[in-house]
Amino acid sequence: MKARLLHPTLPVIVLVAAVLAGCATPAVVPTATPEPSAPTATPLPQPVEIAFWEWYGGAMGDFFDKESELFHTQCPWITVEVSHFPDQNAYREALALAFESESAPDTFVRRHRFSQLVENGWIQPLDPWITPQWLAKFPEGSFVETRNMWEGKVYAFSTYASKVDRVLFINEDMFRQAGLVDQGGNVMVPQTWSDVRAMAKQITEAGNGEYYGMGIGIKDSRHLSWWFELTSLAGAPGSYEIDLRTGRYTFGTDPAYAQIVELLLGMKKDGSVYPYESTVDDSNVYSFFAQGKFAIFMSGTYAANNLKRDFPDFQNYRAVPLPVPDKGRRGGMAIASGHGDFFMSSQTQHPDEAWLWLDWISSHGLHERMVTQGLGYSVYSELNNPQNIPDPASWEAYDAITKYVVFMPYPPACNPQAAQVIPEPVVPDTGDVLVGIYTGQIVDWRQALKDLEERKQAALEAAIQKARDEGAEVSIEDFIFPDWDPMENYVTPSQE
């Protein structure tokens, strides 16, 4: 090897710049002695190892293991050491301790609040490396202040498609046996909330004790609270949010919530629900479904993947969109755009290599592999197509959730100091109350919903007051957007 006469970092920078293009798109395979566009006669960069911490575990964890190997073939001097932490609370504490003892990973998946990462000084902006072309990869609205940007600098990028991941799964055989077929011979899909109750009842009667119409889980209160997300389709704020048109929680006042409670209690009274609700939660509901215990259940699109993996012989089911209120749809499943999941540590000794790995994660190649392996949907919506998602149930599930997606107002986009308003959780929370109502432990549920509304409202107002005490200029007005129509995307006036 020739002695290095040039400044050591120069060839690295040139090399990095040159390989940048090559690493991001796997079509170009850099060789051991790359031939960049700029002339150089430099030695290979020193082998570098960077750490990547993730808390997904399971199949996603395996995915990142394989991706780090693929990445290594493209950038052979970089080895990414992936650490899996499926215990999320341990991850939280471990990450904090790692930063404190300066053994922090170079790159990691976010579990804390984004604002916490910034306040603690754990992350660094990606601005030194990003180019206009790179930014243009992402759909509009992907970079939002206080979600992945802070004070104008970009810290992270969106990876997953913006969606509220809830669909209804139905067992076609059971529907047919109950006679829920239309003239064309197709299975009748429940369209409205009343449909759900009526069909569940009909299927249970046809089942004659062998199976039930509906599968509900109360083991995880958060899981049960998803039923309240149906209220979004009636224009109400869903399980956990305030009504952004009025700045108030509406559990006790918006009739949609009462309608859902009546739906749940009604199905229970009809006897249509699989009677072991306490053993069912989101991680096993699909297996009970595949074993033929009930005909309908609500979960996320990942349940289709679980079914495909664990019960490949079970195929006669469909994923359909969530049912709408009887009087028709008045809102969509609202989300905020712009996410940040993968970050670069401020303490990393190898920022250039860390950038290459993060860039790899943002590449079309990785996204395509993620979609085809059924691990999620990409923010690059063109990749979510039937070729990449050949399994009909999975494709149907994706189609179902994109129907209702609506972008909601995001208060900190208009006043960044609104991000400092962090309400304390209330106990019992929405899910707890719903479990209590369902089991009958709460008798006066209307009162309980009103009480929930008042408690959460008080928590929000206390949080606003606290932020003001700490110097933020924010008020409840920042959370009120009277001209937002829940059926339409909200366009923040200041968005580019």
Add this chain to the structure above:
Amino acid sequence: MNSPQSHLKKHVWSYIFVMPMFVLFLCFTLYPLLASVRYTFYNWDGIGIPKDFVGVTHYVSIAQDLLFWNAFKNTFIYTAVLVPTQLTLALGLAMVLNSRWLRARPVFRAIFFSPVVTSSAIVGIVISLLTSTAGHDVNTMLLRLHLIERPIDWLGNPHTALWIIIVTGVWIGLGYPVIYFLAALQSVEQGLYDAAKVDGAGGFVLFWHITLPLIRPVGLVVLLITVLHSLRVFDIVQVMTRGGPYFATDVVGTYIYRQAFYANEVGDSDANLGFASAAAFFMGLLVMGISALQLAAIRYTAQQRKAG
């Protein structure tokens, strides 16, 4: 033997023997405990230095929190039922597993030890499978006998869930006191039994007058450990019901866990370790207080009996 020099020497040795344990205890048990007391006066998310001082606010809110007292009640019931049940069974089982005429003793001992090495996650899923299959059969029978109208969801019914957890707790932890009692039983010389039998003593007399007194010191430690362990129950409750439904099986462990680690509305994880530490301390002080009261009561009645 009682000369001042050997007396001092003996004490020197005692200090040398106790010091290593005590030093580790001071550094890694007592110090963190005292440090945690400090945290109880703050709102703190576990990162950096606690900054948000709140004084005794946490203690006050816990004392006023109905959910805490609900959890305390469930914990108390759990402990009060589990401890006598488990320890009695364990002692009986230990004596059986110690008897000379039992064949394949190591095998039987391994069998009754096995729950100890089965992870609670696996126990959780087995129990949920059991309740939905065997439990379903029981329900079918009860339905046919017209004793119930709707199948009972064993773990979801607020009246039955806690009892299932108690039974599971007795079962999963039984191996510990069995082994401790087995060890204690080894210190009882067979000769004592033989002599007593010659004098015509029967089984129960042997047990009450020879076995029990001799294993009492270890037995008391096992009792203490089992009580404290039961008061801190968390794993099996979290895995089976998470303290639900609607706090029907909530124990102090799950209460604290819920307050300590939570996901906010967007799903980001957050924590209030100041509150969690305060709740844990509050519980500890409560338990100490109750134990002290019981001890005083025992002493008082013993004194009364002596006087009377």
Add this chain to the structure above:
Amino acid sequence: MKAFRQRRLFSQSVFHIALAVFGFLYMYPFLWMLSGSLKIGSEFLGGGLDLLPQRLMWQNYAEAWKTARFGIYFKNSVFVTVMSTLIIVILTSMAGYALARSNFPGKKLVIGSVLATMFLPRGYTIIPIFELVKHLRLLNTLWAVILVNAATGMVFNTFLFVGYFTTLPPELEEAAIIDGANFPTLYQRIALPLAKPMIGTVVLFEFIDSWNSFFIPLVFTLGRPDLRTVAVGMYAFVGQHSTNWTLMCAAATMSLLPTLILFFLLQRLFVEGVAGSIRG
């Protein structure tokens, strides 16, 4: 006489059978874990309570070994566990003996403070211990894990030994003292050999505790993933939306083999009777 013998034999056999049946039911979840390790995913969740796998999926073991990185983690676990257990047994038996047998000034303080902390929680955060280990410059080493693991076993086991040593008849030691034995000799030559069953118990339970401890080995090896232990690797099977049960069972089975081996090895210490008993 023969009839009596036969009757006793009969009742004993019945008892054995009853115990075996009860034992089978008792260890059902454990058997479930063993059989689950050889099943396919759908069979585990969908096969009801059936214990027998349809096909023996031995490859689950190879895959679990690889995914949970047992190759590296196993030797770390062994080192940490053996050292922790050794330290615990030595330190707590020594302290237990001294506390049981002598009345040195300060004894009440020691017992009182240790007893008091049994009631109080050790705290919900590892940060004080973390800072301490950081000051000792032991972060990211296995010795930190060993030290902290050993420390957690100080309290209970000391009390156990105090209880056990209190039970031992003092005649043997008195005889040895007359022969001129000093404190350490009494401990080494008389107390320890008599305490074999309790030592066996402590070894067994501390081994299990240390082997399964997950958070401490994680926290003190944050910067050195190659130093992590088996318990950390086990978490590789828990995903966000579902768990890979069959592989987890396979990993769990492999993970408990050292414990089981230890259990059977220690059985010899649980033979009844005190060697060299003394009477009158």
